[in-house]
Amino acid sequence: MHGRPRTAPKPEDAAASAAKAQKLRALQSQFLSYHHNRIYTKEALDASAKLLEVNPEYYTAWNYRKLAVEHRVKESDSSPESVKSVFDDELKVVENALRQNFKSYGAWYHRKWVLSKGHSSLDHELQLLDRFQKADSRNFHAWNYRRFVAALLGRSVEDELQYTEDLIGNNFSNYSAWHNRSMLLSEILKKKEQESSSQDIISKEYEFVLNALYTDPDDQSGWFYHLWLLDQTFKAKAPLLVSSWPVPGSDLVVSGNVSLADHPLSSFSEFAVALERFPVVLYFNQTVEGVNSSTVTIQSTFVQNEDVTWKPLSPQNSRASKVWVGYLDLSGVDHHSSASHTVEIKLGHHQGIMSSNGLQLSIPFDLSFTVSAKPLETQSSKEEKVAWEEDRFYACETHLQLAIPSLCYDGIAVENKYEPTTSDWQIGTIAEEISQIRNLLAISDSKIGKITLARLLMAHDAMSSPYATKTVHAEEVLGLYSELMKLDSSHSQYYRDERSLVLLQQLLSSREMLLRYCFCYGGITSSSTYGPICLRLNNQSISRMGSFDKLLWVQMLDLSDNELHSIEGLEAMQLLQCLNLGRNKLRSFTALDPLRYLKSLKVLSISHNEIGLHSIDTTRYSCSASPLSHNGEIIWSHDVFPPEDSDVTNYWEAFMVFKSLELTQLDIVGNAVTNEKFKSFLPKVLPKLQFLDGQNLHRI
């Protein structure tokens, strides 16, 4: 039952229930003795029936009755009548039990079992259901059973659809009826071969549900159905590759294994990777699986296709991910010759990469870029720490204009002459819904209406361009989320997160916009070359990071002075070497889990967060890296860290994040967890660490 307050039991009720329990226990022990001795006499059956009438949740008794039915059928003269009467007895027992508790799993299951044997008449079932659905129109047992009976009876989907329409007409807050309607319509839509007839059905449903939304915008049932309809309108979208690193057509210069501070970026339109192997990142518009050396082929002079292993970048140990990474081994490249090597990557030519709903990546993508080695300069041995101070960053506009190629932006779209797959009907539908919801909001203040509008507008923008570079409605959406944060404070974190994602899309919506946030670290160095490019998204009130597809190239990222509580998705930024997460709202080391995938990360600041401040770590429940879960890739290195080391167990979460990193610089000051003991533990887990909170460890 819904919306009915529970009343506290009175003392006399307690006494009565004690007496009932006493009686029940006696009945139960008697029943069990029948059961154990396999007695199926009338008295025995009556005892079980009586027991079930009092307590329909007693599974053993239902199972006993199943055995009894088998026994009785075997003993009977096996005429249809006598078999039917055996089963009819069961139906009666179930009905009595349901009268006691119409949400008893055991009773409903037993009824299904009886009917599936096919000896009983089904005529009574719909009537029975009507009664139970009237008693509680949202009894999901009854609804499940209704679907079962409707299938047995061969009732047409249209009849059942009409039934949901009737119930919704009586009370459109009946979420169960809406839900069943969506189930039935899915079935109908699956059968429709012509797209236009499916579209007609969906359009009619929009009209239907708008009546509910307008009549009572505060009722959620209709909105949920509306959301389902939107899903139907845009579903069956084939996966697309939306972004990659390297960018197609780029020329990479590999400058060998040098420290970041030491290697200035020499020239234009070139990316430098200070690695012996470098990543190829494929970023899809949705979760896909099946990325491997047979679905993605790499042709180059220095690496064999079969040698590349593609890994999904997802914190959950799943085989599917939006982002995949493969590492190319550079050992075959001659570091002393500046000859460039072409790498060609082809995907989508063969089936195999597919989305969770089984759709194949069907548009082929070809990426090609060149790699050349830069002769090693004399290595300076000076160790310089990265300072995140404001005066270290320079706006070197002309340099950046050239250094960040426009290909970063619509590289894939341009390269592949992408044609939009959204139909006029879809765009028309979403535009219509936007105007309907806007009209509604003009006369009614509805939280759920506002969030729906925000989602619709974002969907509209995304549809006009699958690479989401156009954000026509961003300002309006930001305004909606800001309003919602005020209106609905209990969900403000959710709105803040959604707002952050939109804000990031807006900030990164074009190359011109992006350039405003790019700076040269250290400015022009002595040799008239430039320091590394840093993307500075600090102080933007961002609570959640997003738009990673635009940021695959970033090696230095400043996210300080935001409101981040999670860095989910950051694992896509495989080139990241320096990351500033200072002065955010990160609450635990488990929230830093995505860092584990950033093999290039050297410099990290997590100073002035809230790590260790809150005793309950909510991230832990959703993350894999905890001692309780076994899906994290735990590699014990017994030599360095004997598991019995008490520090490891004390700082397990920190250990899990840091053990796979090779940080040279870490700032962790200003967190509740930071104390001398912890600081003495860190160099043990991070042997390459040179600067801890600004102190040079090697000089001590």
Next chain:
Amino acid sequence: MTELPPYPPIEPSDFDLVIVGTGLPESILAAAASAAGKSVLHLDPNPFYGSHFASLLPDDLSSFLEKPRPSYPDPAAAPGGDDLATASVDLRSLYSDVEISSFAPETLEQHSRKFNLDLSGPRVLFCADKAIDAILRSGANQYVEFKSIDASLFYDKGGNLVNVPDSRAAIFKDKSLSLVEKNVLMKFFKRVQQHFSGDGESDRISEEDLASPFVEFLAKMRLPEKIKSVILYAIAMADYDQEDKEACKVVISTKEGMERLALHHSSVGRFANAVGALIYPIYGQGELAQAFCRRAAVKGCIYVLRMPVIALLIDKESGQYRGVRLGSGQDIFSRKLVLEPSFTVPSLRGSLPLNSLMENVQVKAKVARGICILTSSLRPDVSNFLIVYPPRSLYPEQVTSVRVLQIGANLAVCPSGMFVLYLSALCDEASEGKKILHSAINGLINLDDSKISESTSASTVQTEEARADPLLLWKALYIQELTAGQVETVSSTPMPDGSLGFNDALDATVKLFQTIYPHEPFFPETPTEDPEDDGALSVEM
């Protein structure tokens, strides 16, 4: 009627209360007084229960309306005793301009016993009506069953009959309202609900607004014209054109309007089997009065039908009422007397100040009522429904609403296949009332004609029988006076009022009971002796 059958004398001859007439107010009073332990004698000069609230056969209805009541022999001829004087009782006719036409006497003759035509129709019960509470509290629910009125329709400015969006579900399902109108209307309903259930001061509608005319409040709430009209006439059931200050004799205040809306809303969904706000008793409204009479009889009330009262017995010295002389000649003594409104006591009138029971009744106004027997339903999809014609929807001079109720054979008011149509409208003059009813009847029949021709041309294969024009078999039009009732030693009950429900009549009855018996509860709670039947109302599917 002058030849009265010989009656055995009534024993005892002394009662706490004598009630003459078995209309609904009198019957409820009898049941309430009996339940309070009073000895009650309940008389009716007619051979049937219900008086002005009765359901009758066509012929009986005609004779009840048309025949002048017999005047009784001068009671002074047989003086009651030395210390008692007699005061004559007059009968007044409360019906005029009776116009009855039968268009198919043979057909009606065949089924002559199968009708139950309401004298005071159209009248239905709101599920949250005070009358329902009285039925439940008195235990009269054991004797009467109900069915739901399936639809409520409204004649809009464009001349279409549209469903009345009177509940959340009805608004959702409505086909004629725009989405914005749905939103505005539901918002207003929520506002009404908030006013009654909210606890904050901000939830309440201000006293100033409550005292203002409802029509002004609706305008202030910025309700569109169409919705305003639906609320005023089809939900709040306003009789007079609320927009026309001159013609509007009864202006509904916001407070009253809100209460009527609340009654409507609490009616929807009160009983599981009732589809809307309204229900109707199977076998006609006359059943209600009978149910209360049965209840009274269980509690010891004595019933005698076909028994007129011919005179009042008055104490010579004090001039106080002492008793009544019956048509049988027997003298009955009682402390109190309640008479149905046909009876007047000329000698008492004027000497005593009138204490009116119904403030709302415009005694000067009359009700025009009409009954039609049809051969098929006006609507193909439903058989029991209500139609409201708001003022000026039929013709510009129409200043009052017309309400039309069609009841089908499934409510056992007519033979199967036939339908009874009740109409009513308030009027000042008989001619005006007749004009309104005629116009409504013509409109309904014509409206349906055009509809039928359309649908048959569209699909000629339709079975002719199902699509047959509704033929008028029988028609009665009459003008009924309104009386407010009065309370004194000799009290009288009000006539059926011009409203659709029983709320006002119930209020008057409660007031009458409480004036006569100020210290007795009106149907104390938990009257049921029978635990099987604890206060459930039987509404059939």
